[in-house]
Amino acid sequence: MSIQTRQGGELQMSPSTYSRLIHFLQEDLSISAASLAVALRHREQDPGPLPMILWQYGLITMEQLEQIYDWLETV
Template identity: 50%
Template sequence: MSPSEQNQKLVRFLQQELNIPAESIALVQRHPELPYSSFPMLLWRYGLISITQLDKIFDWLDHSLSRSAKHF
């Protein structure tokens, strides 16, 4: 899975499962120079998600990335 596809899936997860507003996501996406892995931490650092939500995102990423690795 390409980074772009992974990013799209993450954004869908954030919006559909965690109800993160599109405006919050857009704020973090204004930093394209940062690595993809920084995305959840920036949401938390800016106060846009709780620590519980951050933990759920990391769980989702871990599960998502491990599924992708099995396809190789």
């Protein structure tokens, strides 16, 4: 698995895994580029796992959040 947990529980991933995550979000879950941009802007101000930020701001559903974490477990 290419995902590692940092002290404090924040997920760290390799650039290739991050790129695959973005592709998964856009292609498999149909998350818009605009929604991702909003989440990334908020992430700069309040760092945290991208999937959680997407969910906290109502950009994805709980079901999609679960799908993302299921996907992350397989990479």
